[in-house]
Amino acid sequence: MNILVTGGAGFIGSHTVVELHNAGHTPIIIDDFSNSEASVLKGLHKILGEEVKFYEGNCNSEEFLRSVFAENSIDGVIHFAAAKAVGESVENPLKYYDLNIGSLIKLIQVMGEFKVEKLVFSSSCTVYGEPDEVPVSELTPRKPANSPYGNTKSIAEDILRDVVKAGMNYQFIALRYFNPIGAHESAEIGELPNGVPSNLVPYITQTAAGVREQLTIFGDDYDTKDGTNIRDFIHVVDLAKAHLAAFDYLNGKSDSFYDEFNVGTGEGYSVLELVQTFEKVNDLKLNYKIGPRRSGDTVKIYGDVSKANKLLNWKTQKSLEEALKDAWRWEQKLAERK
Numbered sequence: 001m002n003i004l005v006t007g008g009a010g011f012i013g014s015h016t017v018v019e020l021h022n023a024g025h026t027p028i029i030i031d032d033f034s035n036s037e038a039s040v041l042k043g044l045h046k047i048l049g050e051e052v053k054f055y056e057g058n059c060n061s062e063e064f065l066r067s068v069f070a071e072n073s074i075d076g077v078i079h080f081a082a083a084k085a086v087g088e089s090v091e092n093p094l095k096y097y098d099l100n101i102g103s104l105i106k107l108i109q110v111m112g113e114f115k116v117e118k119l120v121f122s123s124s125c126t127v128y129g130e131p132d133e134v135p136v137s138e139l140t141p142r143k144p145a146n147s148p149y150g151n152t153k154s155i156a157e158d159i160l161r162d163v164v165k166a167g168m169n170y171q172f173i174a175l176r177y178f179n180p181i182g183a184h185e186s187a188e189i190g191e192l193p194n195g196v197p198s199n200l201v202p203y204i205t206q207t208a209a210g211v212r213e214q215l216t217i218f219g220d221d222y223d224t225k226d227g228t229n230i231r232d233f234i235h236v237v238d239l240a241k242a243h244l245a246a247f248d249y250l251n252g253k254s255d256s257f258y259d260e261f262n263v264g265t266g267e268g269y270s271v272l273e274l275v276q277t278f279e280k281v282n283d284l285k286l287n288y289k290i291g292p293r294r295s296g297d298t299v300k301i302y303g304d305v306s307k308a309n310k311l312l313n314w315k316t317q318k319s320l321e322e323a324l325k326d327a328w329r330w331e332q333k334l335a336e337r338k
Helices: 011-022 039-048 062-071 086-091 093-113 148-165 200-208 236-251 271-282 306-311 320-337
Strands: 002-006 026-031 053-056 076-079 118-124 171-177 179-181 215-218 233-235 257-263 288-291
Touching: 002 011, 011 026, 011 039, 011 236, 026 062, 062 093, 076 093, 076 236, 086 093, 086 148, 093 118, 093 148, 118 148, 118 236, 148 171, 148 257, 171 236, 179 200, 179 236, 179 320, 200 215, 200 271, 200 320, 215 271, 233 236, 233 320, 236 257, 236 306, 257 306, 271 320
Parallel strands: 002 026, 002 076, 026 053, 076 118, 118 171, 171 257, 179 233, 215 288
Antiparallel strands: none
């Protein structure tokens, strides 16, 4: 099938492109490089042995989207393209609502014009806010988001649900991600943060590589086993494969359909555990310190993923240790390029 991957040069998108190709599908990438680099396309070429069809442009342009759909016979869409920095969303909420919500609405409208019905949407566990108990399941009530970014994911889910409820013939799935980490085992693609990383693992690898002087762990006085935040860290390749499983599941649907799935390991690891595991598996010492709590951080969250295991016939295969080895290998590869 021809599957349009918006944001396909990004961290999760590029790994999903690999898995789609490996499964015999033809991925078509849209990206504007606002949160990625053109070098990713070279990495994909090295992994796949062939060029991936690519369009440079912004999904918030209906005219651009229409031109891509007109040139290709598209069978379905995986929608990653979005602004995703939590801090920036607090400072500039209008940018996030315009881009993240606007692009989704335009995409669905253009899909309708071209009779494309199937969409897998990149959602987030941020829709659960600060949960009352863990693990969270898909039945766990959503709470007000801690940021405009998180709120765009909740609103996007509502849009998908309401469009289907209105009887329009679409089949949608929202995948609620936990914390993707790692890189492709070839070290040809991985996470490429712009400027100072907002995610933990790139900050760890950059500190280990000497790009950053020191890592700060924000708070060690939380009500957790070692006082640091608890998260569900999933290898990006496992997460990529979940999109393939979700698309396969949608292929069995022809009537209006919407559902959401947690996509994680189902286990919680503390920030300190992650740091210490990184040191152990890569045989190095990391320069880190404990700092004050950071406002807006959820104390602990990890997912009940039994629904995805059962209905999507998907489960994680890679360990935390593998993810941290792959992340470090990728960081070393980046250092060699400079």
